[in-house]
Amino acid sequence: MSTASQPIDPNALRDLRSRLRGRVLLPGDTGFDTARRPWNLAVEQPVAAVVEAADTADVAALVSHAAATGYGISTQPNGHGATGRTAGTVLLRTRRLDTLDIDPAARRARIGAGVASGRVQAAAAPHGLTGLPGSSPVVSVTGVALGGGLSWFGRAHGWIADSVTALDVVDAGGRERHVTATDDPDLFWALRGGGGDYAVVTAVELALHPAPVLYGGRVLWRAEHAPAVLDAFRRITADAPDALTCWFELLHFPGADPMVAVDVTHLGDEREARALLAPLDRLPAPLGDSRRIMPVSEVGTITAEPTDPGPGLSRGELLTELDDTAAKTLLADPIAPLLSVQLRHLGGAFAHPSDSPHGPLAEPYALYLFGIPGTPERTEAVAARQRELADTLPVGRRKPFTFLAPGETAADAFAPAALERLRAIKRHHDPGNVLRSNFPVLA
Ligand SMILES: Cc1cc2nc3c(=O)[nH]c(=O)nc-3n(C[C@H](O)[C@H](O)[C@H](O)COP(=O)(O)OP(=O)(O)OC[C@H]3O[C@@H](n4cnc5c(N)ncnc54)[C@H](O)[C@@H]3O)c2cc1C
Structure with missing residues (x-):
């Protein structure tokens, strides 16, 4: 089997219905188009069938069938990281594996x-x-x-x-x-x-x-305060303890004025966090401040990202430094047509030895540039603004795998030796290339 898409015998796919307990959806079935759609609606996801596995036995039966019949499987819970590399495969949905x-x-x-x-x-x-x-x-x-x-x-x-x-x-x-x-x-x-x-x-x-205690939330200002907010963010993150994490955000939502925010979590008490975050208190009065002691179950409310599917065009990078020049570059122009520019503070345990394909993350910040594509002109404008920022900021050569975007490859995430080892493991464990990931290591 190769990575190229090959037509699958429709009878073989129909045969799946008698082998699996979960739903099997084929082109033309009611619900097929909804089931194949990824979370990122900007990505077109062509597939030969969708299988919603009811349990592990379904997964095993599907993979055995694919290996014996000669088609590929793309596994996806949601498709937040969908890249559209699914042509000719059966899309395996894992949402019902919910124990x-x-x-x-x-x-x-x-x-x-x-x-x-x-x-x-x-x-x-x-x-x-x-x-x-x-x-x-x-x-x-x-x-x-x-x-x-x-x-x-x-x-x-x-x-x-x-x-x-x-x-x-x-x-x-x-x-x-x-x-x-x-x-x-x-x-x-x-x-x-x-x-x-x-x-x-x-x-x-x-x-x-x-995590007996978590303190966190978002402090939000009008965009005119961005230089002072970024300066405070740099001071706080320069010597933050590992329990404190701050993300800097430039935001420009449709129909709203541009804004700037600092998002915070502290795995510890409020008094200590407030002392560490004191530079924020010396800034002009914010538009909002949602910081509070919160259960760890509410951490997802801090950035309030949409939880329903929608179109997105993202670009991730790692920043090698955030000195005065980089800070000036970041703020030189409005972020439009981007909706958000996010800087995540890394360091701490990210930089410790890690026996994982990426290894330690030496870069001090991750950069995430997000916009909404649309017409070809709009999509190009979003991509151009992302390119402009990535080209002028001090970015590293590699990116975190989960921040890769369609068009990028596993080689953008892993060092050559790690990629070679991953390729050898792929060849050993899946010589027929039955399993097709969003960023295949053999591409
Ligand atoms: C709104 C949003 C917020 C995000 N926040 C973060 C963040 O804070 N940190 C971060 O690191 N990333 C983040 N991401 C990126 C996210 O981690 C990736 O998109 C990742 O792919 C997970 O998304 P998913 O669960 O929808 O998996 P999918 O996109 O559905 O799957 C991605 C790939 O993972 C593999 N896969 C998934 N499940 C299985 C399985 N059971 N067996 C084998 N392979 C499998 C497949 O290769 C698949 O193509 C975010 C993305 C979005 C859209």
Whole structure:
């Protein structure tokens, strides 16, 4: 089997209905177009069929069928990271793999492949524990962990994938397996940040972390204060403890005035956080300040990202420094037609040794540039503004895998030696290329 799309015998796909308990949708079926659509509506996702697996046995039966019949499988809980590289494949939806077990004594969660981050946070919070949530509560834990994953609490605990202790998978031959660092160190390494090329994950086991108190929220000002806000952000992040994470945001929503914000989480009490964030109190009065003690289940409210599907065009980068020149460049012009420009403070445990495909993140900040595409002219204008900022700011050569965008490749995320190792693991575990990820390592 190759990576090229090949026509699949429709009879073979119809045959799936008698083999699986979950729904099988073929072109022309009611609901097919809705089921194949990814979360990012700007991405066209052509597929030969959609399978909504009812359980792990369905996944195993589908993969066995694909391997025997000769077609590829694209696995997706939601498609936040969809790239449209799905032509000629069967789209496997994992949302019904929704079991979630928390073991508070062992500080561990077993998380089905369809479970969203917000559900883990809600289940862990009553025990004074937390998973490693990203900015959005509706992104799946499995999807983000397979790409390494940047969490609010990564400065304290590293990549989300660093906290994965085991995975239940269906391998490319259709066999169910439990993968740990001791049973299969290569596959375990690849699955902790190397993407979805090597096996279908049915559940991940994740170490939870103590979080008896969380202080967080957003402080928002009019855009005219951006230079002073950025200056305060740089001062705070220059020597912040690992428990404190700040993100700087330039925002320009349609129909609203441009604004600037600092988003904050502190894995600790309010008094300590307020002292660390004192430079914000010396700024002009904000338009709003949502900082408060909050349950870890509410961390997704801080940035208030849309939880329903919508179109987006993003570009991620890593900043090698944020000196006076970079700060000036960032603020030189309005961000329009972008909606947001986000700087995430990294460092802390992100920079610690990590036995994962990306390895440690040495860069101090991640940059995320987001706009809404539309007409070809508008789409080009959004991409041009992203290019302009990326070309003039001091950006690194690699990017976090989960911040890759359509058109980019795994080679934009991994160093050459890591990519070679991932490719060897792919060839060994999936010689027929049954499993097709959004950013294939063999592309
Ligand atoms: C609003 C928004 C907020 C985000 N916030 C963050 C953030 O804070 N931190 C961060 O790191 N990233 C973030 N991301 C990026 C996100 O992590 C990626 O889009 C990632 O792909 C997860 O999205 P998903 O759960 O929808 O997975 P999908 O996009 O559905 O899947 C992505 C890929 O993961 C693989 N995959 C998924 N499930 C499986 C499985 N069970 N078995 C095998 N392979 C699988 C497949 O290769 C698939 O193509 C964000 C994205 C959006 C749109």
